[in-house]
Amino acid sequence: MIEVKDLVRQFKSGDRTIKPVNGVSFELEKGSLSSIVGKSGSGKSTLLSLLGALDKPTSGDVVVDGVSLAGLPDGKLTEYRRRDIGFVFQQFNLIPNLSAVDNVMLPMEFAGIRKAARLKRAKELLEQVQLDPEKHPRRTNRLSGGEQQRVAIARALANEPKLILADEPTGNLDEQTGEHIIELLSSLSRDHNTTILVVTHDRSLAQKTERCFRLQQGRLTEEVRSGSRR
Amino acid sequence: MSVLARSVGNAFRNKIRTAAVVAVLAVAIGLALSMLVANQAVGSKVQELNASVGTTLTVNPAGGQGFEGGGEPLTTTEAQTAASVANVTSVVGTKALRLQTATTGTTSTTGTTGTTQQTGQGGGFGPGGQQASVSTNLTAAIDAGTLGNRNNSSGTTGTSGTTGTNGTTTQPARALPITATGIGAEVDSTGKALNITSGTGLGDYTTAGDKALVGTSLATKNNLSVGSTFTIQDKTFTVAGIFDAGTAFGNNAVYVTLPEAQTLAATPDELSTMIVTVNSMENVDSTKTAVQNALGADKADVTQGQRNLETAVSSLDSVKNISLVAFIAALATAGIIILLIMVMLVRERRREIGVLKAIGAPNRTIGLQFVLESLVLVAMGSVVGAVIASFASGGIASALISSNTSTTAATTTQRGGGLAGAVPNGAVPGGGGFGGGGQGGPFGGASQLLTSVTASVSPGVLAAGIAAVFAVAIIGALVPALLTARIRPIEVLRGE
Structure with a gap:
């Protein structure tokens, strides 16, 4: 269970104070697939960074399975990111001179998993995201956008995180590949019982998630919809 | 990875x-x-x-150095005194001899408007009074040349040659003396180890003997090799080894044992110089003063060999x-x-x-x-x-x-x-x-x-x-x- 309590993040811009996240509160059930939509600059990515402990809130708290992130030292936050969070970025953010397998193995290496075990799991994850086995040893800068995003998703799953945060995961992909990626995230959420939160400005993509939140002027509202994805 | x-x-x-x-x-x-x-x-x-050169001191009689100057000769007693000074590791005595080829004699210089008679350097003692001139059948390896003749010409008179209004100076070629040194160890007159290029050393340097070490150029000039013989004061010496001193002057020399040189000079207790080795570079200055004090300023001049190499x-x-x-x-x-x-x-x-x-x-x-x-x-x-x-x-x-x-x-x-x-x-x-x-x-x-x-x-x-x-x-x-x-x-x- 992820609980977000009255989260505020503000910046100074000259004499002005900007609050991209202004008193946001919500809860995410374990194994759910949710989305946050909003216009560019509405604070979606800032909220995602706060949830992923990449940034610290001005006030408020994020509680993951009963553990509060507020006040945790940097070392503990790094450990939290390594153990509990998986990131999927719009630009993929893979290490270009490493192979697909090596990229997936990286978070496991940081977690201290032995080489043989992490190699086995990396290959399994790449198979789960349906990356052609021939491309496992290939350097990621020689893969297509869709393939790179699959590798990024496999990397996000490497340490079996509690929460996967996907920032515009289909933003750099064509429509068909984007749909495949969303289907993949959906199935992973089901199969791994992993909580997934997708940030997007693509309404059609958001329609495919269980819950959809709208972020507007720093405040979050949940859209009420009929039906379920499952 | x-x-x-x-x-x-x-x-x-x-x-x-x-x-x-x-x-x-x-x-x-x-x-x-x-x-x-x-x-x-x-x-x-x-x-x-x-370690090698910088820790040696050279002791000469006060007022004398080599064949020059005056004063009283050093003796083995003074060598023992120097050896007892703190930080002194060894004292090697030397006895210098001047070997004159038997044919060297009086020469004359004649000018157009004047004549000067000049006595050669053969025989007798020089100003220092500590060298002995002894005869040998060896021929010097160095020609007198301009410097030698000029020096000889002003020898006993202290004037330079003979000149007249339109005078010219003519001097016959002179044979230079050969340096012979009696040594108490296998070192040259500066305390540096002898570089023996063929043959062996003299063995026991503390007893008189008929073996000698000959410089390369002197050996070449006299067709000497290891085992050859030559004479000094009618005594026959055998060449035990040939050394290279690195200089033309240094190679026009003979080394015999110290007692032998003292016997040849008929001055059994006298030393020309003493080479004092100090145990470390740091102690050279203090030991120099101590040796000087022990021997007396009126008896010995102590010089520091290291000074010569200080610049280097x-x-x-x-x-x-x-x-x-x-x-x-x-x-x-x-x-x-x-x-x-x-x-x-x-x-x-x-x-x-x-x-x-x-x-x-x-x-x-x-x-x-x-x-x-x-x-x-x-x-x-x-x-x-x-x-x-x-x-x-x-x-x-x-x-x-x-x-x-x-x-x-x-x-x-x-x-x-x-x-x-x-x-x-x-x-x-x-x-x-x-x-x-x-x-x-x-x-x-x-x-x-x-x-x-x-x-x-x-x-x-x-x-x-x-x-x-x-x-x-x-x-x-x-x-x-x-x-x-x-x-x-x-x-x-x-x-x-």
Whole structure:
């Protein structure tokens, strides 16, 4: 269970104070697939960074399975990111001179998993995201956008995180590949019982998630919809 | 993939840039290693000089030196007194003889408007009263030449030749005397070990004997080889060995044992000089004073042999200092190159560092990755640098020494000549003389020693140099590695 309590993040811009996240509160059930939509600059990515402990809130708290992130030292936050969070970025953010397998193995290496075990799991994850086995040893800068995003998703799953945060995961992909990626995230959420939160400005993509939140002027509202994805 | 493997891979990401960085590092590291090798070589030579020549004192009778001056001769009692002084490790006595070829006699100089009769140097005692002129069947290897004849011409009269209004001076060629020295150990008259090129030494130097060591040029002139015989004062001597003193004057000489020389001179207890060896360089000055006090200022003049080489050692010391500074400067350059390269790489890979942090990489892992990457570059630079050093260190050391000692050598040579030239005219024919030989020898030796520094790349020096390079590289890489800790992932990922 992820609980977000009255989260505020503000910046100074000259004499002005900007609050991209202004008193946001919500809860995410374990194994759910949710989305946050909003216009560019509405604070979606800032909220995602706060949830992923990449940034610290001005006030408020994020509680993951009963553990509060507020006040945790940097070392503990790094450990939290390594153990509990998986990131999927719009630009993929893979290490270009490493192979697909090596990229997936990286978070496991940081977690201290032995080489043989992490190699086995990396290959399994790449198979789960349906990356052609021939491309496992290939350097990621020689893969297509869709393939790179699959590798990024496999990397996000490497340490079996509690929460996967996907920032515009289909933003750099064509429509068909984007749909495949969303289907993949959906199935992973089901199969791994992993909580997934997708940030997007693509309404059609958001329609495919269980819950959809709208972020507007720093405040979050949940859209009420009929039906379920499952 | 481990951190090390990732670091190696990163080092080769941009092969052209890596090659350029390695080339620049190799030059800096090669220079550093060359300087270290030069420093070690010069340091060893300085130690050698200090240990061998720099710790000797020469004791002459007060007011006399070699065949010159006056005063009372030194005796074996005084040698024992000197030996009892603190820090003195050994005292070697010498007895100088002047060997006159039997045919050398009176010469005359005739001018157009005047005539001067001149007595040759054969027979009798000189001003110092401590040398003995004895006859030999050997012929001197040095021709009198202009200097010898000029010196002889002013010998007993103290005037220079004979001149008239329109006068000219004509002098027949003179045969120069041969230097013979009785020695108490296998050293030359300056205390330096004899370089015996063939045959053996004299064995027991404390007893009289009929064996002798002959200088190379004297042996050649008289067709002597090991086992040949010659006579001094009608006594037959056998050539036990032939030595090379390194100078023409020094090689026109004979060495016999000290008791033998004293017997030939009929002065059984007398010494011409004493060579006092001090236990360490630091004690030379105090021991010189102590020996002087023990013997008495009116009895003996104590001079410091080290003075003769001070300029040379000082020059080598300055080369050593220069090479040390250059080594440190080259090391610092290598460190700065690494620092700049790694700072550039950190800036270039900010996004990647942010991603690594986002997926849970600890700061120390990222820092270590960059340090290892810098060490991979340094390792490659060190290999190439070591090759450069192995070829260049000799040349660099020689260039350093020659550029730094050319002035010194010129000064040294000039001073040596000056001392030889300072011998009073007419007293000793020839360009050297005992005074000149005694003082000039070490000067000539200094020049040789300066150029005899050989720089060779030993594994130990190489390992020490490369260890220093790696230490500096780690320091240079730590700064950018610490910079990575300050990178906040949100800042670089927000750039999306």
